[in-house]
Amino acid sequence: MKRAADLFLLTRFALVGGSVAVFYVGAFTLLRAQGVGEMPANTVAFAAAICVQYIGQSLLTFRQPMADLGQILRFGLTVGLGYVVSAIVTGLIGPALGWADWISATAVAALLPIQNFILFRLWVYSRATA
Template sequence: MRFALVGIVVAATYVALYLLFMAVGLTQSLSNAGAFLLAVALQYVGQAGFTFGAKLSDAPQATRFGLMICCGLITSALITGVFGPGIGLPNWLSAVVVTVVLPFQNYLIMTRWVFLTPGKRVDATQ
């Protein structure tokens, strides 16, 4: 539940920031990049501190989190740029597939690698 709650808050924050940045006159690229980077920072704080009870100031953990984000970008690019068009999905449906796949991918990576410390089993179901 905690993982899902943080995910919902992060997604809503991204949308709100993107629209805010567009409303104040930033370009689409800057609005997207700014909203994305701030949402990722919020995601790290929320998932590390709230979901997994991990320290925020753990450089190796933060690096693993950054690599997880890169994996998400690759997955997103593959779905929207290769697989979706390859099987004839419209762009909107490819984007929906990304929003379904990435939470599962991120959950697996977070619980099995990013926030897993030796001798500690991660429980994000609370």
Template sequence: MRLLAGQILRFVAVGCLAAATHWVVAVACVEMLGLAPLRANVVGWLAAFCVSFAGHLLFTFRHPLHAWQRAAARFFLVSAGGFAVNEMAYAWLLHVSSVRYDVLLAAVLAGIAVGTFIASRLWAFRRTPGA
């Protein structure tokens, strides 16, 4: 149980850094480059993916470096699935809400985190040979 609690805390720390990266890059793309929020969200996700994968590989799950390619492919699928849900929810919220785009993005990013942890722990960074 202690191992799981530590893993959750590390996941939250890496996730916060990745979410902050996602949010800052997306908002910068809107504010500085004039991209539409949904397009900026894609750029933010790509930047955050790099931060998230490296952090989870090395810190959260302390995955063996020799097996990073399989973990990268699996984590990409987990992250892309989470991003697909993120983008759909974000598009819907932008359409039905009058809340600012940056506030909506922060809410959507927080909402995806639990599912990403579960899929990452049980599949993407799973260490058993048959997984």
């Protein structure tokens, strides 16, 4: 029973994450098509995607209330840590190992969902019973 619940939780996490990725790409592309510069478009699309992710992971994946300040702060710290990890992989590790940019980005895309799932489950949404 526990294994089935864990698999269902992981499936919901992946569906929300995939949906957020599609949302981000769509928002960024739409903003760029409207003539918004790369940095502002990325900032707006990324910030909106973080909000969508918080809503989706809170309500759908971990089934927790959204208005918990501690949870919001832990979520923000987790997202911030993800940014730091992505910067280290793409700015330090990848170049030091001679990786092409796409390899570094792929490593980040594979690593961050694992990191986020672990931190969300054990820390951000630790009260989750789903």
